[in-house]
Amino acid sequence: MSAALLHRLKPAVSVASRLWSCKPPRIEPSSAAASVRLYSGLMESRAPLFRQLFESESSTYTYLLADADSREAVLIDPVLETVDRDLQLISELGLTLKVACKHLFYYSYTGLLKMQIHSLPAGGAFLAAETVVSSVTAVNKCLTVRETPGHTDGCVTYVSEDERMAFTGDALLIRGCGRTDFQQGSPHRLYESVHKKIFTLPGHCFVYPAHDYKGQTVSTVDEEKKFNPRLTKTLPEFVNIMNNLNLPKPKKIGTVCVY
Numbered sequence: 001m002s003a004a005l006l007h008r009l010k011p012a013v014s015v016a017s018r019l020w021s022c023k024p025p026r027i028e029p030s031s032a033a034a035s036v037r038l039y040s041g042l043m044e045s046r047a048p049l050f051r052q053l054f055e056s057e058s059s060t061y062t063y064l065l066a067d068a069d070s071r072e073a074v075l076i077d078p079v080l081e082t083v084d085r086d087l088q089l090i091s092e093l094g095l096t097l098k099v100a101c102k103h104l105f106y107y108s109y110t111g112l113l114k115m116q117i118h119s120l121p122a123g124g125a126f127l128a129a130e131t132v133v134s135s136v137t138a139v140n141k142c143l144t145v146r147e148t149p150g151h152t153d154g155c156v157t158y159v160s161e162d163e164r165m166a167f168t169g170d171a172l173l174i175r176g177c178g179r180t181d182f183q184q185g186s187p188h189r190l191y192e193s194v195h196k197k198i199f200t201l202p203g204h205c206f207v208y209p210a211h212d213y214k215g216q217t218v219s220t221v222d223e224e225k226k227f228n229p230r231l232t233k234t235l236p237e238f239v240n241i242m243n244n245l246n247l248p249k250p251k252k253i254g255t256v257c258v259y
C-alpha cells in the first residue's frame with residue numbers, strides 16, 4: 001500500500017478504531033423502559049409475512065401473504081399438486097387462510113382448499129376479484145386488483161397497498177409474458193394491459209409472476225420496462241412476436257379442475 005493511500009485512509013481507520021474501543025453506553029433504567037416501549041411499538045406494526053413457493057411440473061409460483069398480527073392469510077395462485085405443502089405451511093405458521101385467489105382455472109385448486117379450510121368464507125374462492133380483494137384488507141393491509149386481460153379474459157394483477165409488490169399472474173412474466181393463443185387470448189389486449197396497468201406502477205415495484213421457466217424469481221417494473229424482450233417493442237412488433245411463438249401446449253393444460 002502506498003504512503004499516499006495510507007495517509008488518505010488514516011482518518012477513517014482512526015474513527016473506526018475509536019468506535020471499536022469505546023465502552024458500550026450505560027443505559028439508565030428510565031431510558032431502558034423507553035426502549036422497551038419503543039420496541040413493542042415497532043412490534044405492533046410488523047411487516048407482513050411473505051412466502052414465494054414453487055411447483056416444478058407447471059413451473060408455477062404460489063404466493064402466501066399474511067398479516068403478522070392477525071395471522072390472516074391470502075394465497076395467490078395455488079395449484080393442485082402442492083395443496084398439502086401449502087396447507088402444512090399455513091398450519092405451521094399458525095395462519096388462518098381467508099382467501100385463495102386463482103390466476104387461471106385449470107391450475108387452480110381453490111375448490112379443494114375451500115372444502116378443506118373451514119375458515120375460508122363461503123364462496124370466497126370464487127368471488128369476483130374485487131370482492132376477494134375487499135375481503136382481504138386485513139391481509140397485507142390491502143391488495144388492490146387491476147384487470148390485466150390478454151393472456152385470458154379474466155387475468156388480474158394484485159398490487160400491494162404500498163405499490164411495492166405486484167403479482168402479475170400470466171400477464172407479465174420475467175422477461176416475457178403470457179401466451180395469447182388460447183382462452184380468449186389477445187396480444188393487443190395484453191400489450192395494453194401491461195403498459196397501462198403494470199408499467200404505470202412505480203419503477204421499484206417488485207414483479208412476482210405466476211410462472212417462470214428460466215430460474216428467475218422476481219423482477220421490477222423498471223427492469224421489465226428496460227429489458228423485457230417482448231414488451232419493449234411497438235404494438236405491431238409485439239403482435240407479430242406473439243402470433244409466431246409456436247409454443248407447445250403447457251404440460252398441465254388438461255388437468256381436471258376440482259371446483
Ligand SMILES: N[C@@H](CCC(=O)N[C@@H](CSS)C(=O)NCC(=O)O)C(=O)O
Pocket residue numbers: 058059104151170176177178179180211213247248249250251252
Ligand atoms: N412448454 C411449457 C409451456 C409453457 C406455457 O405455455 N406457459 C404459459 C403459461 S402457463 S398458463 C405461457 O403463457 N407461456 C408464455 C411463454 O412465453 O412461455 C410448459 O408447459 O412448461
Ligand SMILES: [Fe+2]
Pocket residue numbers: 103104107170210211
Ligand atoms: Fe398460468
